Amino acid sequence: MNMPFETAKLHDCRNAFTETLEQLAAQDSNIVAVCNDSVGSSKLGGFGEKFPERLINVGIAEQNMVGVGAGLANGGKIPFVCAAAPFLTGRALEQIKADVAYSETNVKLVGISSGMAYGELGPTHHSIEDFAWIRALPNVPVIAPADRIETAAAIRWAAEHQGGCFLRLSRVGVPDLLPEGHQFRLGKADMLRDGDALTIIANGVLTHRAVLAAAILEQRGIAARVLNMASVRPIDEDAIIAAARETGAILTCEEHTIFGGLGSAVAEVVVDAAPVPMKRLGVPGVFAHTGSANTLLDDFGMAPEAIAESAEALIARKG
Numbered sequence: 001m002n003m004p005f006e007t008a009k010l011h012d013c014r015n016a017f018t019e020t021l022e023q024l025a026a027q028d029s030n031i032v033a034v035c036n037d038s039v040g041s042s043k044l045g046g047f048g049e050k051f052p053e054r055l056i057n058v059g060i061a062e063q064n065m066v067g068v069g070a071g072l073a074n075g076g077k078i079p080f081v082c083a084a085a086p087f088l089t090g091r092a093l094e095q096i097k098a099d100v101a102y103s104e105t106n107v108k109l110v111g112i113s114s115g116m117a118y119g120e121l122g123p124t125h126h127s128i129e130d131f132a133w134i135r136a137l138p139n140v141p142v143i144a145p146a147d148r149i150e151t152a153a154a155i156r157w158a159a160e161h162q163g164g165c166f167l168r169l170s171r172v173g174v175p176d177l178l179p180e181g182h183q184f185r186l187g188k189a190d191m192l193r194d195g196d197a198l199t200i201i202a203n204g205v206l207t208h209r210a211v212l213a214a215a216i217l218e219q220r221g222i223a224a225r226v227l228n229m230a231s232v233r234p235i236d237e238d239a240i241i242a243a244a245r246e247t248g249a250i251l252t253c254e255e256h257t258i259f260g261g262l263g264s265a266v267a268e269v270v271v272d273a274a275p276v277p278m279k280r281l282g283v284p285g286v287f288a289h290t291g292s293a294n295t296l297l298d299d300f301g302m303a304p305e306a307i308a309e310s311a312e313a314l315i316a317r318k319g
Helices: 013-027 045-050 062-074 085-091 093-102 130-135 148-160 206-219 237-247 262-273 293-299 304-318
Strands: 031-035 055-057 078-084 108-112 165-169 190-193 198-202 224-228 231-233 250-257 278-283
Touching (some): 013 045, 078 085, 085 130, 206 304, 250 262, 262 278
Parallel strands (some): 031 078, 250 278
Antiparallel strands (some): 190 224
């Protein structure tokens, strides 16, 4: 984090996903990829060239795709089932529930271009309910990496994990946040900045915006803690409780509706164990409109300056 984000190189986490998947597949012949006519958007072209017999394109048939993945898992394969996040989760939710969660199959669900990454295509292509849908299911960890480094680490973790999981990957470019060699730990948050005035908790593409907001607050004499909460389920209860007790207020930021996602998961811990003033930033229970992903985040109050302003208002409530 030495380089200012304004000048830092932005990376597409999909590239980190497929580069890592190709490396893993070269080491383990059981790793396969399944997609829904999304070889291009899932960045699986290189995988298909190197392992043509291990890339299965079922066409635009997401329910069948999840079933195929479950069948492959039952046959001893390690399937990474890839599709645009709104269609993987929305169209195939019943199959995810029955064939992955209930059956406890070793299927790695990869939701590509999540959140509002398909901004110009409008509400039908926004995936702002997926945390809530998948988080409600047992046996399926929900993960939203913050950058390319954490994406690669999460893919390596998923390949080793015995069981299903849901990885939420955006196409929106983000700067590096985590150090090279970072090891993903399920259910554990990473503190990117420490502070005692309040805690900002974010994941995915909102993480670097949270860090920028904390830098703005620092210029105003306010020390904000920033937690990268890539693991939404299970969530790091210890880190949340410590944040509540040590900083006295919590602000969450997510590229998701404020109902059922990261903010809700954090609030569940706060209300049970350490009640403090809290605010959830996200899409406020409406269909997100059409526009670029970054513009939409700004419109919903998640520009760095707006996050800083929400933090100041929350600190005032500590009273």
